[in-house]
Amino acid sequence: MSDIANALRDLKEDEVKKLVDRRLAAGEPPVSLLAELNQGMVAVGELFSEKKYFISQLIFSAEILKNVMAKLEPLLQAGPQTESKGKVVIGTVKGDIHDIGKNIVAALLKGAGFEVIDLGVDVPGEKFIQAVRDSGAKVLGMSALLNFTYPEMKTVVESLAAAGLRDKVKVMIGGAPCNEQVRAFTGADYYAPDAVAGVNICQEIYA
Numbered sequence: 001m002s003d004i005a006n007a008l009r010d011l012k013e014d015e016v017k018k019l020v021d022r023r024l025a026a027g028e029p030p031v032s033l034l035a036e037l038n039q040g041m042v043a044v045g046e047l048f049s050e051k052k053y054f055i056s057q058l059i060f061s062a063e064i065l066k067n068v069m070a071k072l073e074p075l076l077q078a079g080p081q082t083e084s085k086g087k088v089v090i091g092t093v094k095g096d097i098h099d100i101g102k103n104i105v106a107a108l109l110k111g112a113g114f115e116v117i118d119l120g121v122d123v124p125g126e127k128f129i130q131a132v133r134d135s136g137a138k139v140l141g142m143s144a145l146l147n148f149t150y151p152e153m154k155t156v157v158e159s160l161a162a163a164g165l166r167d168k169v170k171v172m173i174g175g176a177p178c179n180e181q182v183r184a185f186t187g188a189d190y191y192a193p194d195a196v197a198g199v200n201i202c203q204e205i206y207a
């Protein structure tokens with residue numbers, strides 16, 4: 001693991017900030033730091049699973065990452081102002097309040113010129129459907145970090161069909177525990193392992 005990932009895993013806030021500042025000052029693009037930060041958070045999650053970290057440490061890791069992202073997000077969004085490339089509805093599914101990854105995806109999409117309709121966290125299915133209908137977005141992105149929310153994503157996909165919207169919108173899912181199998185279970189069209197992959201998928205859809 002990199003020095004940034006290690007510092008985040010060890011909850012050394014000042015160290016994380018210092019390393020991030022140093023790499024940005026050296027001219028490194030902010031997007032290249034995301035994978036390392038993510039690695040650090042995965043390591044925190046593992047320590048939590050092993051009962052070596054408790055919920056307080058999970059909360060603290062999120063605080064550290066949120067503070068770092070407050071610096072990185074404006075940089076990720078700082079693309080040249082162009083005409084909207086298209087609309088994307090995004091949110092974290094009902095029952096789940098994890099939003100750091102979803103916010104990164106939203107920031108990168110904005111930076112790439114997409115109009116993002118961010119519904120926030122713990123989003124009920126009806127709200128996703130309503131937003132897709134009202135906005136005419138061709139992409140719906142759902143974030144899920146808790147495995148017991150997979151059925152919720154499946155329900156949203158089925159509700160899109162029931163509302164006559166399924167052929168008008170592509171559904172993309174993401175979040176640490178998601179994978180291709182989860183995508184197949186939910187009936188979503190795409191699974192994105194990270195935010196950059198998510199942006200690439202949107203670019204393909206709107207090409």
Ligand code: B12
Binds near residue numbers: 034048090
């Ligand atoms: C920080 C954290 C928290 C914070 C969240 C704060 C916040 N505002 O988000 C807090 C402390 C609140 C929290 C709470 C809980 N958490 Co938590 N948490 C984490 C942790 C350590 C990091 C998550 C994170 O921010 N990662 C960094 C971001 C950048 O990564 P990411 O979200 O995966 O996003 C990237 C990609 O996945 C992708 N992506 C994400 N979403 C989307 C969406 C789309 C559309 C696309 C295209 C891409 C995409 O792009 C992102 C950037 O590349 C994870 C560990 C892990 N492995 O992820 C556990 C983890 C997710 N949590 C877990 C658990 C169990 C919980 C709790 C139930 C704990 C408890 N007992 O209360 C609660 C649940 C609360 C709830 N109802 O939601 C488990 C889930 C296990 C499971 N598979 O179901 C994990 C995996 C930890 C573990 N190993 O046990 N958590």
